[in-house]
Amino acid sequence: MEDNNYLHKIYLVLLFVAILIFGFICKMLSSVLLPVIFAIVFSFVLLPVIKFLKNKCKIPWTVSSIFLVIVTFFILFIITSLLVSSLSTIAVEYPKYESKFMSVYKAIAPALHLEVNEGESFINNVWQYFKVREYVQSAAISLSNGVISFGKTIVTVLLLMVFLLLEMKFASSKLNLMLSGEANIKAKKVINRIIEDVIRFMSIKFIVSFATALLVYFVSLIFGMDFPIVWAFIAFVMNFIPIFGSIISCGLTTLFAILQFYPYSYGKIIAIFLLVVLINFSIGNIIEPRIEGNHLGLSPFIILFSLSIWGYIWGFAGMVMAVPIMVIIKIICENIDYLKPFAVILGNTKQKED
Numbered sequence: 464m465e466d467n468n469y470l471h472k473i474y475l476v477l478l479f480v481a482i483l484i485f486g487f488i489c490k491m492l493s494s495v496l497l498p499v500i501f502a503i504v505f506s507f508v509l510l511p512v513i514k515f516l517k518n519k520c521k522i523p524w525t526v527s528s529i530f531l532v533i534v535t536f537f538i539l540f541i542i543t544s545l546l547v548s549s550l551s552t553i554a555v556e557y558p559k560y561e562s563k564f565m566s567v568y569k570a571i572a573p574a575l576h577l578e579v580n581e582g583e584s585f586i587n588n589v590w591q592y593f594k595v596r597e598y599v600q601s602a603a604i605s606l607s608n609g610v611i612s613f614g615k616t617i618v619t620v621l622l623l624m625v626f627l628l629l630e631m632k633f634a635s636s637k638l639n640l641m642l643s644g645e646a647n648i649k650a651k652k653v654i655n656r657i658i659e660d661v662i663r664f665m666s667i668k669f670i671v672s673f674a675t676a677l678l679v680y681f682v683s684l685i686f687g688m689d690f691p692i693v694w695a696f697i698a699f700v701m702n703f704i705p706i707f708g709s710i711i712s713c714g715l716t717t718l719f720a721i722l723q724f725y726p727y728s729y730g731k732i733i734a735i736f737l738l739v740v741l742i743n744f745s746i747g748n749i750i751e752p753r754i755e756g757n758h759l760g761l762s763p764f765i766i767l768f769s770l771s772i773w774g775y776i777w778g779f780a781g782m783v784m785a786v787p788i789m790v791i792i793k794i795i796c797e798n799i800d801y802l803k804p805f806a807v808i809l810g811n812t813k814q815k816e817d
């Protein structure tokens with residue numbers, strides 16, 4: 464008995480060390496691992512479509528795989544073009560908002576004990592207090608590097624998706640050669656469940672995020688906010704991050720509403736704030752949970768914890784991918800005997816009580 468307890472303690476220590484090493488490797492190799500993770504997840508999402516095209520429409524697996532990746536590329540290209548066009552318009556029309564920035568600055572300056580020089584622009588007023596030059600230079604460098612990095616990542620992800628989807632055609636036969644008997648059946652069961660849960664999560668998230676973005680777009684359009692496409696895009700992307708994403712989306716949209724309508728239309732600012740909060744709250748906390756149910760079975764605390772961990776490891780991309788990754792880890796733990804206790808920890812206990 465004592466030997467078993469001793470071995471169990473050693474096992475827990477080794478597991479803890481392995482988790483730390485795994486996290487360190489993920490952090491260090493983020494530029495390599497992130498495109499692979501995105502390619503795997505998006506390939507899972509496209510897999511049912513490829514199977515449908517092959518079985519129902521008799522389109523060869525290779526042709527449908529390449530076609531869907533090309534379609535994905537053009538969709539991303541169109542979205543990126545619209546976003547870049549809107550951001551370029553914001554930069555061009557900045558002088559229009561100079562007086563708005565100055566009005567807001569005058570309103571908050573007394574509370575922050577800042578000086579206001581009426582003869583200077585907003586930028587010149589804040590230059591000496593907030594080290595704007597350093598921030599602007601840093602932001603410009605980060606943005607240019609980010610755009611280049613994003614473009615490379617997209618190309619890498621799409622290329623990986625093509626080859627991964629082509630490999631998936633032979634996945635079953637390779638698994639049969641690797642494993643036999645009960646191990647083969649169990650491995651197929653785990654893989655199928657991972658694919659089903661990831662597809663379900665990503666599909667629901669996409670539909671819900673698109674609905675949120677569409678409603679935010681119409682609210683922005685109705686109240687005359689500038690650049691409605693930008694606020695809709697922010698709502699769409701941020702909705703993939705549980706809890707914090709909606710808060711950030713509401714905050715950014717409301718801040719721009721204040722900037723645009725202050726001090727002439729307080730009613731519009733309040734209406735936009737309330738409607739955007741209502742959209743995000745009702746869709747994120749009422750409609751989405753009803754559609755998704757307890758199917759994923761993740762603890763709310765684990766979701767928040769995973770956002771922190773994966774956000775630290777992979778930044779914004781890690782926060783987007785946190786839930787799918789935790790779903791995969793939970794399914795794997797459920798099917799390995801000595802990891803089942805961790806599946807219980809990751810799971811939603813309320814689901815078990817019901």
